[in-house]
Amino acid sequence: MTSTSEAIKPSIFGAPYRALTIGIILAISTVAFEGLAITTVAPTIAQELEGLHLYGWIFSAFLLNQIIGTIVMGKRIDKHGVFKSMILSFVIFVIGIVVAAISSHMLILIIGRALQGFGAGALITCVYYSAAVHYPEALRTKILASFSMAFVLPALIGPYIAGYAAAHVSWRFVFVMVLPIIVIALLLTLPTFRTLPSPRPSSSSKQNYKEIHAILLAVGTGTLLTGLGWLPDWKGILLAIMGVLIMMKPLRKLLPEGTFSIATGLPATIATRGMYVACYFATESFVVLALVEVKGLSEDLAGLIVAAGALSWSGAAWLLSVLDARDHGKGRKIRIHIGVSFIIAGVALVFAAIATTGSGIVIAVFSQIIIGFGAGLANPTTAAIALQYAKAGEEGEVSAILQFIDSFSIGLSIGISGALVAISDTFDWGITTGIVMVLSLQLLFAIVSFITSFRISKNNRVAHTEMPSNMS
Numbered sequence: 213m214t215s216t217s218e219a220i221k222p223s224i225f226g227a228p229y230r231a232l233t234i235g236i237i238l239a240i241s242t243v244a245f246e247g248l249a250i251t252t253v254a255p256t257i258a259q260e261l262e263g264l265h266l267y268g269w270i271f272s273a274f275l276l277n278q279i280i281g282t283i284v285m286g287k288r289i290d291k292h293g294v295f296k297s298m299i300l301s302f303v304i305f306v307i308g309i310v311v312a313a314i315s316s317h318m319l320i321l322i323i324g325r326a327l328q329g330f331g332a333g334a335l336i337t338c339v340y341y342s343a344a345v346h347y348p349e350a351l352r353t354k355i356l357a358s359f360s361m362a363f364v365l366p367a368l369i370g371p372y373i374a375g376y377a378a379a380h381v382s383w384r385f386v387f388v389m390v391l392p393i394i395v396i397a398l399l400l401t402l403p404t405f406r407t408l409p410s411p412r413p414s415s416s417s418k419q420n421y422k423e424i425h426a427i428l429l430a431v432g433t434g435t436l437l438t439g440l441g442w443l444p445d446w447k448g449i450l451l452a453i454m455g456v457l458i459m460m461k462p463l464r465k466l467l468p469e470g471t472f473s474i475a476t477g478l479p480a481t482i483a484t485r486g487m488y489v490a491c492y493f494a495t496e497s498f499v500v501l502a503l504v505e506v507k508g509l510s511e512d513l514a515g516l517i518v519a520a521g522a523l524s525w526s527g528a529a530w531l532l533s534v535l536d537a538r539d540h541g542k543g544r545k546i547r548i549h550i551g552v553s554f555i556i557a558g559v560a561l562v563f564a565a566i567a568t569t570g571s572g573i574v575i576a577v578f579s580q581i582i583i584g585f586g587a588g589l590a591n592p593t594t595a596a597i598a599l600q601y602a603k604a605g606e607e608g609e610v611s612a613i614l615q616f617i618d619s620f621s622i623g624l625s626i627g628i629s630g631a632l633v634a635i636s637d638t639f640d641w642g643i644t645t646g647i648v649m650v651l652s653l654q655l656l657f658a659i660v661s662f663i664t665s666f667r668i669s670k671n672n673r674v675a676h677t678e679m680p681s682n683m684s
Contacts, residue, residue: 229347234400235398235400238396239394240335243305243335245370245390246328248366249515251371251518252374252511252512252515254270254271254497254501255500256383256504257318257321263317263319268626268627268630268631269318269437270322271627272627275622276329276619279619280426281301281330281333281337282334282336282619283333284334285338286341288300293408295406297334298402304330305330305332306394308328309324333619341408346408371514371515373515374511374515376512379512424462428459429462429466432459436452436455436459437631439451439455440452440634443635467479467482474667475667478598480664481601481668482614483661484661485614485621488586489617489618490625490657491654492555497626498629498633499576501633505647507566521583521584521587524580524581524582525584528585528587528589532547532589532593547589548589549666551586551589552661552665553662554586555586555590558582560655561578625657629654632653
């Protein structure tokens with residue numbers, strides 16, 4: 213017989229939490245869809261708007277401004293509360309969607325993507341704040357786990373749906389189709405957000421300077437990528453040098469001390485993660501361009517191939533949880549080595565898919581399965597190890613560093629890759645040469661990541677904790 217206490221056991225879908233839970237899952241799924249689905253339609257957008265030389269900016273504008281949105285909105289919540297911050301985040305995100313959907317020039321589209329990125333980062337910040345404040349400790353892990361699940365469905369079906377919409381309706385529909393979902397999410401979340409308490413504003417100089425560092429980093433990175441896109445013109449060289457100089461100080465401030473020298477422990481963990489994450493997502497973004505432009509596949513088929521990687525990632529993450537429970541985390545470091553090795557093999561197979569005669573579909577699918585499996589092994593593991601290195605009370609700061617390195621490294625890698633395609637176009641080398649240069653860069657990132665992974669710990673064992681479900 214079930215006891216009364218068991219019968220009324222609290223749930224994230226219980227009456228006090230149901231509306232907020234569904235609303236924030238919809239919000240996260242929308243952000244994830246916009247981030248992932250655009251991968252499939254980006255080649256079509258670049259063709260129609262005659263902006264192939266700015267291809268990388270479709271992604272980099274979103275990711276770099278996501279960093280700014282995350283940090284700026286975190287500070288705004290401290291000052292003005294989460295209710296007003298959530299409304300502002302939604303408004304900016306929706307404006308970005310509309311601007312991108314109606315754009316008639318590549319630069320206008322990039323502005324829309326920048327607004328989307330800022331709004332996405334701001335939305336996620338508000339959502340995580342609500343999880344910390346509104347849900348009791350007993351439910352916090354479950355709501356965070358649901359955030360991870362909110363990314364799974366868009367990853368699996370988003371690229372295919374976007375490709376199908378672009379092929380049979382218009383790439384603009386990929387942007388506007390999420391607007392009804394955003395409205396529903398807003399209606400479900402705002403009543404609860406109105407009741408959430410405001411935190412006490414932090415007077416920490418470190419917190420105050422984070423916003424400035426994030427903005428400077430985005431400006432510096434944007435300057436670098438613009439300069440690279442203008443090479444070999446002397447103005448491009450000058451801008452690239454200026455960008456690097458602007459980036460260096462804020463990057464050192466936002467990353468753990470010792471990251472550039474690959475110091476053992478947390479710095480090496482962050483450096484390893486940054487490089488293989490950069491490789492995985494840049495490869496995913498440009499393999500669609502290769503399949504559409506070089507191999508002549510349709511957008512929906514290319515999107516379906518990319519979705520195979522997301523499915524493989526999910527399978528690897530499940531296997532990882534089983535292995536982690538079995539050996540209590542003792543094999544985490546070796547699993548990072550294996551995961552990055554799979555990523556290297558996956559990138560090599562992408563080369564083979566492009567070089568082979570015919571469509572190369574079978575090799576392309578296999579490449580995405582291999583690279584997705586590797587990322588699914590490595591990503592949750594580096595997150596778990598990074599949190600093990602966090603001192604008591606610093607878990608939130610380390611989580612923020614993980615989110616930062618993901619957004620920054622992907623944005624920078626895709627931006628540089630886009631510049632390589634632009635350089636190839638400038639010298640009339642052809643799209644295939646540009647993509648080969650991009651893949652060569654990603655392969656280099658993965659190899660360096662494999663080497664630095666040996667400095668994650670001084671030995672093969674790292675103190676273990678439970679694998680964080682929200683870090684997949």
